[in-house]
Amino acid sequence: METLEAVIVEHPFFRGLREEYVALIAGCASNVRFAPSQYLFHEGEIANRFFLVRRGLVSLEIFVPGRGPASIQTVGEQEVIGWGWMVPPYRWRYTARALEITRAVAFDALCMRRICDADHDLGYELMLRFAGIISHRLQATRLQLMDIYSLSA
Amino acid sequence: MNDFHADPMFPLLYSVRQRVRENDDTFTLELEPSAGEMLPAFQAGQFNMLYVYGVGEIPISVSGDPSKPYRLIHTTRAVGTVTRSMAELRENDRLGVRGPYGSHWPMESVTGSDLVLVGGGIGLAPLRPAIYHIMANREKFGRVVLLYGARTQEDMLYRRELEQWRSRFDLEVYVTVDRATGSWHGAVGVVTTMIPHAPFDPLDSVAFVCGPEVMMRFTVQALQRRGVTSDRIYLSMERNMKCGAGFCGHCQFGPFFICRDGPVMRFDRIQDFFGKWEV
Numbered sequence: 001m002e003t004l005e006a007v008i009v010e011h012p013f014f015r016g017l018r019e020e021y022v023a024l025i026a027g028c029a030s031n032v033r034f035a036p037s038q039y040l041f042h043e044g045e046i047a048n049r050f051f052l053v054r055r056g057l058v059s060l061e062i063f064v065p066g067r068g069p070a071s072i073q074t075v076g077e078q079e080v081i082g083w084g085w086m087v088p089p090y091r092w093r094y095t096a097r098a099l100e101i102t103r104a105v106a107f108d109a110l111c112m113r114r115i116c117d118a119d120h121d122l123g124y125e126l127m128l129r130f131a132g133i134i135s136h137r138l139q140a141t142r143l144q145l146m147d148i149y150s151l152s153a
Numbered sequence: 154m155n156d157f158h159a160d161p162m163f164p165l166l167y168s169v170r171q172r173v174r175e176n177d178d179t180f181t182l183e184l185e186p187s188a189g190e191m192l193p194a195f196q197a198g199q200f201n202m203l204y205v206y207g208v209g210e211i212p213i214s215v216s217g218d219p220s221k222p223y224r225l226i227h228t229t230r231a232v233g234t235v236t237r238s239m240a241e242l243r244e245n246d247r248l249g250v251r252g253p254y255g256s257h258w259p260m261e262s263v264t265g266s267d268l269v270l271v272g273g274g275i276g277l278a279p280l281r282p283a284i285y286h287i288m289a290n291r292e293k294f295g296r297v298v299l300l301y302g303a304r305t306q307e308d309m310l311y312r313r314e315l316e317q318w319r320s321r322f323d324l325e326v327y328v329t330v331d332r333a334t335g336s337w338h339g340a341v342g343v344v345t346t347m348i349p350h351a352p353f354d355p356l357d358s359v360a361f362v363c364g365p366e367v368m369m370r371f372t373v374q375a376l377q378r379r380g381v382t383s384d385r386i387y388l389s390m391e392r393n394m395k396c397g398a399g400f401c402g403h404c405q406f407g408p409f410f411i412c413r414d415g416p417v418m419r420f421d422r423i424q425d426f427f428g429k430w431e432v
Binding site: 012057059070071072073074076077078079099136139140143144146147148149150 | 273274275276302303304308329331332333337338339340341342343345346349350364365367368371
C-alpha cells in the first residue's frame with residue numbers, strides 16, 4: 001500500500017522537498033476522493049485546506065449573478081488547488097467542483113500554518129513553491145484576458 | 154509542368170467544390186482544378202496563394218491531406234477584404250491558385266521520435282496535414298500528443314475530426330478552451346497550461362507549434378521549461394506575404410523570408426528574432 005509520504009514526495013509540487021519536511025507535512029495530510037459534481041469547497045468559505053490532485057479534473061468557478069457558475073480554469077492531475085489558506089483572511093476566492101472522479105491529498109490549513117510558523121525554512125520553501133504556481137496561473141490568466149487565439153501575427 | 158506553370162507567379166484555375174463553415178468567422182474551402190491541370194503535390198505545412206479575381210491574393214496554409222493533392226483544402230478566417238470575398242464564394246465559383254510554397258513540417262527527419270503538436274485557434278489548420286500524415290504512417294512515430302486550445306467550444310475547428318482523433322488509441326488529444334460555454338465539461342485555460350503535465354518525454358519529443366505568435370511565444374517557453382530543446386521545436390510563422398516566392402521582401406524576418414525559408418521554421422534558427430518588436 002502506498003503511504004501518504006510516498007504520494008507526497010512523488011507529486012511534482014513537492015518533488016525535491018527534504019525528507020524531514022515531507023514527514024512533517026504528511027502529518028497534516030489525508031487522502032480524499034470526490035465524485036463528479038461534488039464540491040471541494042465554496043467561494044467565501046474559510047480556506048481550511050489545500051489539495052494535491054492525483055487523478056481527475058476540477059473546475060474552479062466564480063458565481064455570476066443572473067448567469068450562474070462560470071468556470072475560469074480547470075486543474076487536473078499533478079497540479080495543486082488552493083492558496084487561500086496561506087494569506088489572511090483565509091477565505092476561498094472561488095468554488096472548486098470535481099468534473100470527474102477526483103482523488104487528491106488534502107492538507108489541513110491550521111496544521112500547515114502551525115508547522116510553517118514553527119520552521120520558517122519550511123515556510124519559505126512552501127512559499128517559493130506556491131509563488132511559482134501563482135506566477136504561472138497569473139500568466140495564464142493574462143493570456144486568457146488577451147484572447148490570444150483571435151490575434152494574428 | 155507546362156510553360157505557364159513554370160512561372161511561379163502564374164495562378165491555375167480552381168473551382169470551389171464545397172465551402173464549410175467552421176465557426177462564426179472561419180470557413181474551409183475545398184477546391185479542385187477547373188481545367189484538369191493541377192498544382193504539384195504539397196507537403197504538410199506548406200501554403201498556397203489564393204487569388205479572388207478582381208479583389209486580391211492572399212497566402213493560406215493547406216489544411217488537407219497531403220496524400221490527396223487533387224483536392225486542395227484551405228481553412229481561413231474572414232477578416233480582410235480578400236477573405237471576406239472568399240467567404241462568399243459558392244460551389245463552382247472560380248479562383249486562382251499558385252503554389253505550393255515554403256517549407257514544411259519535417260515529417261521525415263522526425264521519424265522515430267515522439268511528437269507533440271500544439272495548436273491554438275486557427276493554428277490547427279496548418280497542423281492538420283501533419284496529423285493526416287502521421288495517421289497514415291503511424292508506425293513511423295512514437296507517442297503522438299495533440300494539444301489544442303480555442304476560445305470556446307464553438308470556436309473549435311474540425312470538431313468532428315477532433316472527436317474521431319480522440320477516440321483513437323494511438324493518438325492522445327487534449328483540448329482546452331478559454332471560456333466554458335454551453336455544455337462544455339472539459340479543460341478550461343490557455344493551451345500553454347497543458348504543457349507541464351502532458352504525457353510526453355521531453356528528451357525524446359519534437360514539437361510542432363502553430364497559432365498566433367504570442368501564443369507560440371509562451372508555448373515555446375513552456376516547452377523549454379519542460380525540457381524540450383530549441384532544436385526540437387518547429388513553429389509555423391506568419392507574415393504579410395505578397396509574392397510567395399521570395400522576390401518581393403514583404404515577409405522579411407531578420408535574414409529570412411517567411412514565404413521561402415518558412416513558414417515552418419526550427420526555433421533555434423529564429424530565436425534571436427522571435428518576439429522582437431522589429432526585425
